[in-house]
Amino acid sequence: MAEGVASGFVDIDQLGMCYPPPAGDPDRWALKERALTAVAGEFARAGVARLVVSGVAWPDDPPPTIPGISVHSVWLDASEETRRERLDVRRNEPEQVERSLAAGTAEAARVHPAWERVDTERRSAAATAEDVLARWRVTAMPGESAEPAGPDAGLGGGRVLWITGPRLAGASRIGWEVATHDWEAGRRVGFADVRQLSFAWNVDRPVGLANLARVHATFQQAGARRFVAVAPWEIEPEAVRAALPTSEVVFLRLSAPDAERRARALSRRDEGGPLLAGDDILHASDAVIARIIHTSGARWKVPPRDEEQIIEVGDLSLADAVAAVRRSSGW
Known part of the structure; x- marks a missing residue:
């Protein structure tokens, strides 16, 4: 890089x-x-x-x-x-x-x-x-002319629960718990964090949503008819529908005030948590956390986008937030 x-x-x-x-x-x-x-x-x-x-x-x-x-x-x-x-x-x-x-x-x-x-x-x-x-003896990967490998990203059917929100609103944790609920019930469900599928540098187009469509198709071929995706707020519902044109997608945006998200950031930094690639909070300074909260704060007030439901989770326990997501989405 x-x-x-x-x-x-x-x-x-x-x-x-x-x-x-x-x-x-x-x-x-x-x-x-x-x-x-x-x-x-x-x-x-x-x-x-x-x-x-x-x-x-x-x-x-x-x-x-x-x-x-x-x-x-x-x-x-x-x-x-x-x-x-x-x-x-x-x-x-x-x-x-x-x-x-x-x-x-x-x-x-x-x-x-x-x-x-x-x-x-x-x-x-x-x-x-x-x-x-x-x-590493590198031979260049195929370029634009190469046909994509793997299953057809347009594989039809299935439900997708799309959970997003400003940084630290809890999308990843809550989405994981929603999927876990189904797994424990024996229902085959896929889960993906779009941010973890988006790491690419020195290229002129994003890869996260295209990779999500591929993972979704692969899981469908394995028999998963439901899929939970947690994703950055920047990805618009219109782009999601274009990437998953034949899936029924429910869009949820979690919302939490700055003070609550700042408290979560400090807790993650000081008490630890899952080690994920690209995590800029684990050892962050107070200044870095303040910048993250400030940058994402404006999104808290943005009106719902197309077909997007907003769920306030700032005062909810994890169990109550998961229940609210399942209730609002009909999951």
């Missing part, structure tokens, strides 16, 4: 949030690979020359391939002690940490020889990144 190369990034976990898992694919490895093939095509059409994909892979198989795109696959290694230190900053439950460590150690012992292994022991992220870049 700093070198001016058209670059993209996606975490593989963001491409597999569909539960219950499809039959024969309990860990959703195949589902994630299909979604990756699909979004790689969209990144390529946007002009991305280097796409970085992070996340966990199945160690017993060779690295996934993507038709028409050169793939360089790297398996990062570290001792259990080092991995424990890195997990500690995420504030996970001790039992979850132990399960993750045991699984990682077992997987590292049987990694397929086609993966190129890189040791990260006692190395900074920056040093590891330099090592990976030095090994």
